Amino acid sequence: MSRPVDAAIAAIREFLGERLTTNAGLREHHSHGQDTQPPVSPDAVAFIETSEEAGRVLAICNTHGVPVVPFGTGSSLEGHVTPVRGGISLDLSRMTQVLEVNAADMDCRVQAGVTHRTLNAHLRDQGLFFPVDPGADASIGGMCATRASGTNAVRYGTIRENVLGLTVALADGRVIRTGGRVRKSATGYDLTHLFVGSEGTLGVITEIQLRLHGIPEAASAAICQFETLGDAVETVIAVMQAGIPVARIELLDDVQMGACIAYSKLEDALPLPTLFFEFHGTEASVAEQATSAEEIAGSFGARGFRWATGQEERNKLWRARHDAYWACLALKPGHKGIATDAIVPISRLAEAILGAQDDIAASGLTAPIVGHVGDGNFHTVILVPPEPDGIARAWELDKKIVARALALGGSCSGEHGVGIGKREFLEVEHGAETLAVMRSVKTTLDPRGILNPGKIFLN
């Protein structure tokens, strides 16, 4: 007896040929992201290359009621890409064309599979850069879908503020364009931002019009260390309130800093609560920003405020920051890592982070803290002991940290998204009525529920 998915696979194979595969290894690769949710393989993986192909796959799957789960690079952390109900994993990683760069307007259009590092390599010659930088080399489509951000968001905004328009294939196969090239527009509903953060549940993003930024004339990085985490957090709050336009301001707690020192061979640094700064601007304004930040940090007892203006020294510092996840894993070989994500209004940051530290201590687990603290956003990497109850203990800790953030007026995810892991918090955060409105939007755009089912909403 032939299943609907077999009919869909046959129909898709007709035009994708070998780019539709049921190879076991590839199906396994598409069964999970960088998460600890139980993996589920798709029935097939479709490697598309154009918006039109996305539309055709969707139209077929919609007819047959077969789930479609978009797949960028699979770096998401909450089970986003797992095809929990089987179906087709729609892989966009071959859509790697930078379609246009308009240097004068500081914008570009890319296919969804272009990663942020590839794009930046492409742009460098033109004095431009794209600022959104999650730790993984994620696809721009995936970043749009998860409403990603990273260390630069405090200055340049998240992906949300840097997307001007989208090309989207809808569940029924129609391909639409939203937004446009202009910086702002007051015409019609903001569909662009409806798709941003929708995690593949409302449509498949195939092309993205992005804002770019000029590479700053000057940049400098700085690092400083504190006796207590509280002092470090207070410094962040004061720096933000002083209106210093920091490009980046990252907090690492003592455990995380210890891990980074060991992993990235950072010299002259101690395993203490630490802030990493980056300043962008003209030579003069960068110097001025750094001096102001140093003064503030000093008033909270910072020691060893050191600047790094050379490209190489800066890179080393930020590479260490970007490798923080791997540095954590290296702390306890054989442990998996669960990356948590929470965000609070900045005035509640000290409470949220100090509370998280208490929770970690009480749990008996190792979980370094690191955060994009200028936004009030912080993470821990919970190291999961390779024991039967290891994951359950880690998740319990994760939920405690998130619950406190929500109680402090925050959100259960600043940037990683909902996927499977955060679904249970959505009603607490948004309220049942608001969630019902989100569901009605989902039903309107995807009446048969084929797009990434089982994500964002509980059942």
Added chain:
Amino acid sequence: MSRPVDAAIAAIREFLGERLTTNAGLREHHSHGQDTQPPVSPDAVAFIETSEEAGRVLAICNTHGVPVVPFGTGSSLEGHVTPVRGGISLDLSRMTQVLEVNAADMDCRVQAGVTHRTLNAHLRDQGLFFPVDPGADASIGGMCATRASGTNAVRYGTIRENVLGLTVALADGRVIRTGGRVRKSATGYDLTHLFVGSEGTLGVITEIQLRLHGIPEAASAAICQFETLGDAVETVIAVMQAGIPVARIELLDDVQMGACIAYSKLEDALPLPTLFFEFHGTEASVAEQATSAEEIAGSFGARGFRWATGQEERNKLWRARHDAYWACLALKPGHKGIATDAIVPISRLAEAILGAQDDIAASGLTAPIVGHVGDGNFHTVILVPPEPDGIARAWELDKKIVARALALGGSCSGEHGVGIGKREFLEVEHGAETLAVMRSVKTTLDPRGILNPGKIFLN
């Protein structure tokens, strides 16, 4: 025979009492905005004071199928507030409470009827300001509804970038909250930005959570004048590309400058194409920005680059800019003004504006040009001759300017919105399929079509 609207009015009067009025003068006041669309009076005006009252009015009107048209201050320019199908004008101007200000987090929550000037007066003591500044003293609710911006948008973003969350009464009377207090979040669909720019057609915004900004340590303004409009536009493009973080950069053409000189008694200025700048930052960075801008302007032949660092001098300059609309009207007493609005990618700005000047010349009408040119956004105020075909001629000119902007990859409105006047351009700008998706969202949230019918979409 009693009409549905009479039943609705009776039911609303039960709890609003005298705040539901059928007074002819008040109905006339709610029959139009600052536009030249034919006025239509509502059957009644309801002055609400709470979110709950908004929900109750909507539930009643939904039951009876009676239109509801939200009304902020009525300063919109495209017929937005005209109740073309009668019904209730829902006036939010008495919802004037600033509900909370969180100085540490630089955010606040206001009722929808608070105007941007009132809010800024309220904030001044705390060293904070709200940057979105349309020329009129519009309500924050109305500004959200029209996706408004103004002179500061080039640096601080439009209302879109400054709204964190909303309280919205839906067509069926449910009251929901969207977004929250945090700077960013990756949890669930972005309903906040769906309501921003929806012009009262998807829900009634009753409260708004806003981002605030620190009043800069230093600010300076500058003015410089050019032989040709082309030189002024090229200066803008070069300044933006140089990454100078201008707070404001406004273009006035020779006609507009002449009008401002006469109206605002600007001394030492000539009726030439003119740029107004404002720079925000520290003392040093403001000086640096101004020097860089002066250098660039000089290379395009600017003359008379003058700085105004004193608060009073700056205010005078910017008051003149904000009074540009009235200065235009004063040029030709007895003429009405039609404010046009278009936006293009900045690389096409010279073409768009020089083309508009040709159109104006060909039309034989007077229409000064002024623009938030850092965003690629510009306006003309077309002075409508008091003759039978005056309005038709003005609209013809308006449409020509908009059509060119669209052909250059722009949008038919950068900030004023669609209302009645821009409906015909939406399909050209967004495409029929995209418009169909917008309509399906509308139907989902407002199945009976009671919310501001006849706007955004043609019939």
